[in-house]
Amino acid sequence: MAICSAHTITSLHSPCTTFTNTGFGQKQVIFFTSNRKGGRRHGGARSCFQVSCSVDKPVVIGLAADSGCGKSTFMRRLTSVFGGAASPPKGGNPDSNTLISDTTTVICLDDYHSLDRNGRKEEGVTALDPRANNFDLMYEQVKAIKEGKAIEKPIYNHVTGLLDPPELIQPPKIFVIEGLHPMFDERVRDLLDFSIYLDISDDVKFAWKIQRDMAERGHSLESIKASIEARKPDFDAFIDPQKQYADAVIEVLPTQLIPDDNEGKVLRVKLIQKEGVKNFDPVYLFDEGSSISWVPCGRKLTCSYPGIKFAYGPDTYYGHEVSVVEMDGAFDRLDELIYVESHLSNLSTKFYGEVTQQMLKHADFPGSNNGTGLFQTIIGLKIRDLYEQIIAERAGTPAEAAKV
Numbered sequence: 519m520a521i522c523s524a525h526t527i528t529s530l531h532s533p534c535t536t537f538t539n540t541g542f543g544q545k546q547v548i549f550f551t552s553n554r555k556g557g558r559r560h561g562g563a564r565s566c567f568q569v570s571c572s573v574d575k576p577v578v579i580g581l582a583a584d585s586g587c588g589k590s591t592f593m594r595r596l597t598s599v600f601g602g603a604a605s606p607p608k609g610g611n612p613d614s615n616t617l618i619s620d621t622t623t624v625i626c627l628d629d630y631h632s633l634d635r636n637g638r639k640e641e642g643v644t645a646l647d648p649r650a651n652n653f654d655l656m657y658e659q660v661k662a663i664k665e666g667k668a669i670e671k672p673i674y675n676h677v678t679g680l681l682d683p684p685e686l687i688q689p690p691k692i693f694v695i696e697g698l699h700p701m702f703d704e705r706v707r708d709l710l711d712f713s714i715y716l717d718i719s720d721d722v723k724f725a726w727k728i729q730r731d732m733a734e735r736g737h738s739l740e741s742i743k744a745s746i747e748a749r750k751p752d753f754d755a756f757i758d759p760q761k762q763y764a765d766a767v768i769e770v771l772p773t774q775l776i777p778d779d780n781e782g783k784v785l786r787v788k789l790i791q792k793e794g795v796k797n798f799d800p801v802y803l804f805d806e807g808s809s810i811s812w813v814p815c816g817r818k819l820t821c822s823y824p825g826i827k828f829a830y831g832p833d834t835y836y837g838h839e840v841s842v843v844e845m846d847g848a849f850d851r852l853d854e855l856i857y858v859e860s861h862l863s864n865l866s867t868k869f870y871g872e873v874t875q876q877m878l879k880h881a882d883f884p885g886s887n888n889g890t891g892l893f894q895t896i897i898g899l900k901i902r903d904l905y906e907q908i909i910a911e912r913a914g915t916p917a918e919a920a921k922v
């Protein structure tokens with residue numbers, strides 16, 4: 519959103535010139551004519567309008583997770599909350615990892631790999647190892663974007679395994695950095711207005727990876743197992759510890775509703791929300807601060823075996839106070855989610871039923887029938903709310919005025 523003011527000036531240009539300084543966060547100055555012919559005459563000069571707009575600097579969001587843990591799916595849900603679809607930069611590298619929509623630009627931090635696929639092989643390091651990534655450049659570029667400046671960001675090409683020539687990224691309203699290390703480097707971490715970690719337990723990660731890499735990429739079961747094992751030490755050392763810094767964690771675990779379940783089809787998902795984060799009011803179930811266990815199955819919610827169980831309550835997470843909403847099980851009928859939604863508060867929806875509407879809109883996305891989709895959608899709404907609050911605060915106006 520831009521805050522603009524207009525006043526009449528006289529110009530010796532004939533007709534009044536029109537130009538836009540597109541630098542985000544700077545004064546944007548537009549001259550335009552006061553009538554079709556180019557302004558009224560004032561003794562040889564023309565009367566034109568000058569419009570000055572101070573354009574907001576981007577809000578920066580970090581999303582961390584291992585490969586194949588649902589980052590892209592989450593990003594599609596987030597972009598959808600703002601309306602409009604996201605697509606790669608127009609006319610650019612077809613293998614770009616960037617997704618741009620009207621409001622958001624999502625970049626993938628794989629683009630800051632300093633070693634390409636061969637380089638990593640030669641050095642004997644994985645992509646998760648900080649030595650394979652350029653954190654100085656990542657910091658400089660995220661900082662530049664946050665200051666409203668465009669950047670020439672490198673591209674890591676996942677098809678060729680090479681580093682391609684850079685692409686131009688303009689500062690958007692919301693800039694999302696997603697990937698392995700958004701919270702690893704303290705300098706980058708400090709630039710984030712909000713951070714999320716997708717914490718997928720090993721069993722579930724394995725099931726998802728098998729499903730995708732065997733079905734879509736033709737990998738064998740053995741090679742998938744070997745790749746997960748090879749990444750595990752670096753994952754534990756460099757990726758997993760970032761969850762302690764996240765403002766929200768979506769933790770995905772095997773169900774507790776089926777004793778000794780090893781199919782991994784039914785999931786228990788926790789939304790861990792840090793207390794005291796600026797512009798973020800955690801979602802709660804029934805009664806804020808209480809500890810609650812709720813089985814919503816019955817007349818208003820259809821549940822087949824093994825049913826659905828919700829829980830809510832305060833907890834501590836890496837020494838921080840958090841509140842946790844948990845869902846175990848899967849929805850049979852997504853339209854009935856409205857019943858659950860009506861018992862959740864602080865959802866930051868703009869109208870009754872918005873969570874259910876978003877979930878129905880993307881019923882074909884992975885996780886739409888369980889807590890992964892539900893909590894990703896809720897975090898998407900919370901990010902919209904956070905953005906509106908930050909923009910309103912900067913403009914010194916009530917949050918209502920900054921609604922997107």
Ligand SMILES: Nc1ncnc2c1ncn2[C@@H]1O[C@H](COP(=O)(O)OP(=O)(O)OP(=O)(O)O)[C@@H](O)[C@H]1O
Nearest residue numbers: 584585586587588589590591726729730884885890
């Ligand atoms: N909530 C979910 N429920 C079930 N399966 C899921 C869920 N999220 C993701 N998956 C599975 O994991 C795969 C990877 O998801 P996605 O592409 O969103 O992850 P990613 O983190 O962006 O992966 P990468 O970093 O490798 O590109 C999907 O194809 C799907 O099979």
Ligand SMILES: O=C(CO)[C@H](O)[C@H](O)COP(=O)(O)O
Nearest residue numbers: 585628635645676677679698
């Ligand atoms: O962990 C990853 C993040 O997506 C990738 O494995 C890493 O970026 C290397 O990519 P590739 O396997 O295509 O060389």
